[in-house]
Amino acid sequence: MTSLTLEEAHVDLDAEGFFLQPEQWTREMAPEIARANGIEPLTDRHWQVIDYMRSTYLETGSGPTIRALGKASGVPIKELYQLFPKGPAKLAAKVAGIPKPRGCI
């Protein structure tokens, strides 16, 4: 576990940079996390995904999969890959300040 100063705030991250405590996240941190992961700037479409990720996590205790994102976030999968290249479900989770999606079993 490492502690990183994001705009002067101490937040707990795992080895890959995912938030361990989602309540430590604030909206102001998102652009900084995104930039560090090669995404700049954050558009309204990015925010639509980020907000969906967080609300799903807070409701269900785990981040949505890419399929669930494609079906329910209002952003089609093709576009999710353009917004959050490589792994949208993982990268969006990181920017949204929620723990790494557990994937499936």
Added chain:
Amino acid sequence: MSDRIVILGAGTGGTLTANRLRRAHDDDVEIVVIDRDDRHVYQPGLLFVPFGLADPGEIVRARGAQLHDGIEFRLAEVDRVETAANAVHLVGGELITYDVLVVASGAALLPEETEGLTGPGWGERIFTFFELESATALRDALRGFDRGRLVINPVDMPIKCPVAPLEFCFLADWFLRERGVRDAVELTYVTPLDGAFTKPVASEHLAGLLAEKDIALETEFATGEVDGAGGRLVSWDEREVPFDLLVTIPLHGGPAYVGRSPGLGDELGFVATDLHTLQSKAAPNVFAIGDATNLPTSKAGSVTHFEGDTLVENIRRFRDGEELQATFDGHANCFIETGFHKALLIDFNYDVEPLPGRFPEPHLGPLPLLKESRLNHMAKLLFQWVYWHVLLPGHDIPGVGSQLRHTADQGEPR
């Protein structure tokens, strides 16, 4: 007062639940089981069909015949469930009311949700062994396959039996070697995961086995499109994997009627279910078991079997007005066929990784965990008998508990 328990689905979960409930309750409880067909497929057998190791006819029996006396079996298609009215609506308009409902309709294959998958090449160079007709057609295609690129690809999780695609790779390697054509075939496992399997320790072991058998591993490949005519898998981020023969594991979803039932399912149509009590989130008198749930454990017969204990006890408690027991721990137990008459065994739950050791007794075994052995292969073959004669009738398997047993020297829960 007479009570009616309605069970949707007469597969592994529905059958063992019905049989256990019948034993646990007097005649004042009516048990009705509904399924849309009368073919109960022993699903673990599907893996063996493409290699001629199981005959399609051998692994199918009548659903009704697996249900004990005093259980009503009905052939009908469910349109939707209205939990607010305690009613199941059948296609055609008939309505069946229930006091307790159990959803046990399994998972559905959704090949049409992947662009191009059911287009040109489907049934010719693209098959799935997750369904009996396609598994049988694949057997015929494999017989004549002696050179080229064979690709195995689970499109995305969750799938039934997440180890099955790996087992298929191992058996394909064995099958092609036996036929003396292995050197002319490039075998590739293409997965959406970042490793060979979902659980880190087992994933390492399995990646090692793939490498040993000269099977290429392509990870984090999210299939967006299948081009059957051109023989290409195309990912959402525009990577490509060429194939001559594709064995796909299509996207899975919950039973179609769950999606049509207000409040019952999640966005993929799986029943939103409590992790430990198996009660649905939709209504207190609705429960779910097996592949139809959204539980974060394997979709596998062993899981369903272990859930049976908790489910039947909780239905009794619910009817008697008692608090439900939160005893289901996500326990899964899977044999992984590795070819050349050997198999590996893994045992895990929500919190504990698959670990080395022995099963079912932590030190005595006799079955070794996470290690290839002939004994595990024999056990896997014997399991078909156990399935029809012990598991479906709703008996316990001697020595095998519903909760995971692990010892301190196997490591800490993750």
